[in-house]
Amino acid sequence: MIKDYLDNSFKNIEQYMKNFHKYLEKVYDNDNINYELIIHEKLKNPAEFISLLLKRFHYQKEEFEEYLPEKKDLGLLQAEFGIIKKELKPNPEDSFNKIKKKLPPEIKRRVDECRKWIIKWNDELTKKVIEADEFVKQIKALEYTKDNIQEYSDKIDLCSQL
Numbered sequence: 001m002i003k004d005y006l007d008n009s010f011k012n013i014e015q016y017m018k019n020f021h022k023y024l025e026k027v028y029d030n031d032n033i034n035y036e037l038i039i040h041e042k043l044k045n046p047a048e049f050i051s052l053l054l055k056r057f058h059y060q061k062e063e064f065e066e067y068l069p070e071k072k073d074l075g076l077l078q079a080e081f082g083i084i085k086k087e088l089k090p091n092p093e094d095s096f097n098k099i100k101k102k103l104p105p106e107i108k109r110r111v112d113e114c115r116k117w118i119i120k121w122n123d124e125l126t127k128k129v130i131e132a133d134e135f136v137k138q139i140k141a142l143e144y145t146k147d148n149i150q151e152y153s154d155k156i157d158l159c160s161q162l
Contacts, residue, residue: 013079016072016079019068020068020084020088023064023068023088024088026060027088030057030060030095033053033095035098035099035102036102038050038053038099038102039099039102039103039106041110041154041155050099053095054095054096057095060089061089064085064088064089065089068081068084068085068088068089069081069085070082070085107156110155110156111156113152113155114152114153114155114156117148117152118152121141121144121145124137124138124141124145125138125141125142125145
């Protein structure tokens with residue numbers, strides 16, 4: 001009889017542990033976020049993506065707090081889930097710190113690249129023109145600059161978005 005109660009209690013614990021599967025999937029997804037992609041210059045709006053990602057972490061943290069108990073009575077046994085909960089719970093601050101570590105070097109790299117581009121094409125456009133060939137080159141440089149300025153502006157747009 002006692003053995004049946006204990007067996008039933010352990011079955012209840014095993015059954016209850018299945019509730020953690022959906023949380024484990026979220027933890028797995030969170031652990032596999034590629035933070036390099038978040039700040040990639042081809043990403044259209046990185047600031048919005050970062051904001052959505054942090055909202056996701058905050059929502060998950062609240063969900064874990066609310067739905068994962070510290071202790072649970074399961075038949076004759078009381079199971080403690082505090083350690084599991086602590087390990088599974090997303091930490092938005094840690095994720096934001098990972099993003100913050102990557103942002104300054106990336107922004108500096110982009111700004112340096114744009115500065116070099118601006119200096120190069122500014123020099124081309126401000127040269128004194130004496131001959132017709134030089135004038136044609138300068139007009140082509142102006143057209144190239146007009147065609148590509150938005151691309152370089154977009155590279156440093158991450159700074160203004162944040």
